[in-house]
Amino acid sequence: MKKTRVSQILGIEYPILQGGMLWLADAGLAAAVSNAGGLGVISPMAGMEAHGEPVNNLKDQIEKAKGLTKKPFGVNIPLDLRDSGLLMDLILTQKVQVVVTAAGDPRLYTELLQSQETKVLHVLSSVRHAKAAESAGVDAIIVEGVEAAARNGFDELPLFSLIPQVVDAVGIPVIAAGGIVDSRGVVAAMALGAEGVQLGTRFVVVKESIASQKYKDAIIAAKDTDTVITCRQLIPSRSLKTTEFTQALLALEEGGATADELRDFIGHAASRTGGLEGDLENGEAYCGSSAGLIHEILGAGEVVRRLVNGCREVIDSLA
């Protein structure tokens, strides 16, 4: 796999990122990905109690990750989290190599973080937001297609259309996310002009992942048509539609529930209840639309190795 600007900027061997995952992306997972040559990313609430303290939790996770890997790793901060300012204060004292911001204005912390030698990546889903992130000075952007698990862009643009349009519109490196599970996805994204890839759902279903077994099994059982976007007008999110929770949410939406009613139903930690506790009746099971390609639980390092080693075969098959 060739070195790209993404691997150079992040100081990693392969331009493969494990996406931030709110309650799930902990130090153990991030370190396993980083040790395999990719970039592991920690989420502030990983493994935390539903009403825990994210700043302390993130501090513990960063310290733990530093003990588990000497390679670079990142931290994901959704900027709409209530504690995002306090989390940034912590990050500035912790010398984190990479921060991945999402769900907010990339101008907020980019300069400050970069003044501490931290590289800043921003997650987005349209050409307009890509241009804005470039103007904000971020080092690279993560462009998420509608295939992606969890929060989606309102315009629902598929990765295949989005990546080349963004690549043509900006000069900074582009990392593709959404529906990538194997080397075919990696080669396709790079052929479209991406210089790196980010995977979420594939890294839920690995040995090091703290996701519940029930959630992992549900992803493995999923086929192509088993995910759906809920709450399109509010917070569009892609989840497994095979769960009781999502069926009930869809029924509420079809019945014309108001935004407040939907918010009340989802509650504060539905993806924790589904993802960590495995309670798929009362909790959400975020899942990307390529779940049908995931058939087994592998080690996170093995996922990275297969992504890298499989590229040659895919490229040769095109020649």
Ligand SMILES: Cc1cc2nc3c(=O)[nH]c(=O)nc-3n(C[C@H](O)[C@H](O)[C@H](O)COP(=O)(O)O)c2cc1C
């Ligand atoms: C359980 C779960 C939680 C996620 N939470 C976040 C998050 O907190 N912040 C974020 O930027 N992206 C989040 N994502 C999106 C991933 O970082 C990644 O971009 C996405 O999963 C890529 O699509 P894929 O799942 O098809 O590989 C989450 C994904 C999953 C599966």
